[in-house]
Amino acid sequence: MGETKPEAVLAWDGPLSPPRRNGELVFDALWESRVFGMTMQLYERGAFAWDEFRDYLIAVIAEWDRTHDVDDPGYRYWDCWLRAFESLIAAKGLCGPAVVEDRVAELAARPAGHDH
Numbered sequence: 001m002g003e004t005k006p007e008a009v010l011a012w013d014g015p016l017s018p019p020r021r022n023g024e025l026v027f028d029a030l031w032e033s034r035v036f037g038m039t040m041q042l043y044e045r046g047a048f049a050w051d052e053f054r055d056y057l058i059a060v061i062a063e064w065d066r067t068h069d070v071d072d073p074g075y076r077y078w079d080c081w082l083r084a085f086e087s088l089i090a091a092k093g094l095c096g097p098a099v100v101e102d103r104v105a106e107l108a109a110r111p112a113g114h115d116h
Helices: 030-044 050-067 077-091 097-108
Strands: none
Touching: 030 050, 030 077, 050 077, 077 097
């Protein structure tokens, strides 16, 4: 039998805490829920350890804090999550930055409202 994978633990307090309302995760856009789902799926399949992803997320949020004012209204948690996810999958050799950039450009060129 295979090893039981440790549960991915999201921080529920502090800067790593995902947006939530009434205890439920909050996604303002479809892509946010999708990148969350992709992250969890790759983690569950053993593509990376949860601590690896958490470390990338910490680094991205810390970079935001270093380069922006505390009251900057442009902070978006899921943007940081996406950057951490993209960096991790590139570092692990799962998907290179050029592939991600090409796919983002392809999706961005689609008409408004075409979300898949």
